[in-house]
Amino acid sequence: MPVSVIFGGQFGSEGKGKVAHYFAKELKAKAVIRVGGPNSGHTVIKPNGEALVLKQLPTASILDNVYCIISSGSYINVDILLKEVLQTGIKDEFLYIDPFAVIITEEDILNESKNGLKESIGSTGSGIGSALSNRVNRMSSLRFAKDVEALSKYICNTKSMVRHFLLDNERIIIEGTQGFGLSLLHSDLYPYTTSRDTSAAAFVSEAGISPLDVDDVIMVIRTYPIRVGGNSGPLPKEINWEKVTNDSKSKFPLIEFTSVTNKVRRVAEFDAEVVKRAIEVNNPTKIVLNHCDYFDLSGNELLKSQLIISKVKEIENLINSRIGYLGLDRDSIVERNLYANNTIAKVLK
Structure with missing residues (x-):
């Protein structure tokens, strides 16, 4: 089954957004799945030469006729996402969000501000760590994408949708975030890591796809990390x-x-x-x-x-x-x- 996974081989900002955009065109991808959340910005250059930084949408969202998917392994700041929908001009019929993607609340952002992670380990303070912790602890207050009215027109069982594409032998790209050197599980620099695993295998899991579907693993690195x-x-x-x-x-x-x-x-x-x-x-x-x-x-x-x-x-x-x-x-x-x-x-x- 044709799935390409893109991951960073250093500490993030390796240019994964540009690479995901390139291979979406080169491989004629049917869909691109974005995992992670708004603590990672991916830059893509629009046809007019303007640089666009996207924290929630895949960089392929500026391409025509490519389905953009936010998976259940994602963390969403609703305001940022809706702003990017306007910036990219993506049509409603090409954006799909899994109902069980987690919503980052103002309380999550406040919690990260209070706990001192910005100062102690250089956290972006985007609220993802707090939202992820609530998910792991199975807090009843956790909100999902399906609970937000503003997202209702984009809600879809993305696992079924992607499986349908794969059965038709369509190319799917998973746009991973950050870098392997920040992996919560595999970095030797703990606690100076992010709140998730940033390996290719983790991105496949967050996207809701089987490892058996993957035939292409793309590592992005940069000359000066x-x-x-x-x-x-x-x-x-x-x-x-x-x-x-x-x-x-x-x-x-x-x-x-x-x-x-x-x-x-x-x-x-x-x-x-x-x-x-x-x-x-x-x-x-x-x-x-x-x-x-x-x-x-x-x-x-x-x-x-x-x-x-x-x-x-x-x-x-x-x-x-x-x-x-x-x-x-x-x-x-x-x-x-x-x-x-x-x-x-x-x-x-």
């Missing part, structure tokens, strides 16, 4: 954005802000250890390396392309795995072989 700003936990080989700017020979300062909290991201040089653990647990069939443009922003395209291929080979040797796709800027992804062949052609000229 990041963590959110503040006291968010260890980041091996941490540097600063000034060094990234200087090393890239950029003519303008490079700096990134988190899409949810708008804090300056912490940044580091590439470290293979968390990526190798992610490969060990998730066994990806495809690997995408984003932010390859950070290797050289001097403006010399021939030198840049040669340097990128050289750096990619270095990273492949470090992680003992082949990288199949390269993210070259904020919205482009290219197959590594096509990029390498193009580079060779330039040299032969």
Whole structure:
């Protein structure tokens, strides 16, 4: 059965939204399922060049005729979701929400503000941890999507819907959130983790799909891994954005802000250890390396392309795995072989 699962191999913000959008088009996906919740922002570039950050909807929501599904393993901030429906212009008939997706309440957000997690571990304070805790503790006050009138027109048994698509041999994509290095179950950095497991297997479970349906596991990593700003936990080989700017020979300062909290991201040089653990647990069939443009922003395209291929080979040797796709800027992804062949052609000229 044709299911692709997309997960992050570092600490989040690897560019999974861009990758999910790319493969939704490339694989002609019938539907994209978003799991997790609004503590993770996925960025996609609209046809007019505008960057759109989505915290609830899959990035494929800006595509025509792709069903967008929010699964029962999701956590919904209703105000954020309805705002994104307007921003994307998604038609009602292409958005479906499982009745047992959990609603994040104002009380959940307040609880996370009171418990000090923002200060102690760099939590986004989005209320997901509190809502998840209420779910695990089986609190009678827990609200589901089926209990919210504003969502009623989108409510659907998404498990049955997805199974119907799979029986018709349609491609389904699961858009995972955050990064494997933040997994509540598998990270060695506890308590500096998120409130859920962030492995490919967990995303399949949250989507309501059998592991036997999966034939494609896509790991997304980036050349310079990041963590959110503040006291968010260890980041091996941490540097600063000034060094990234200087090393890239950029003519303008490079700096990134988190899409949810708008804090300056912490940044580091590439470290293979968390990526190798992610490969060990998730066994990806495809690997995408984003932010390859950070290797050289001097403006010399021939030198840049040669340097990128050289750096990619270095990273492949470090992680003992082949990288199949390269993210070259904020919205482009290219197959590594096509990029390498193009580079060779330039040299032969």
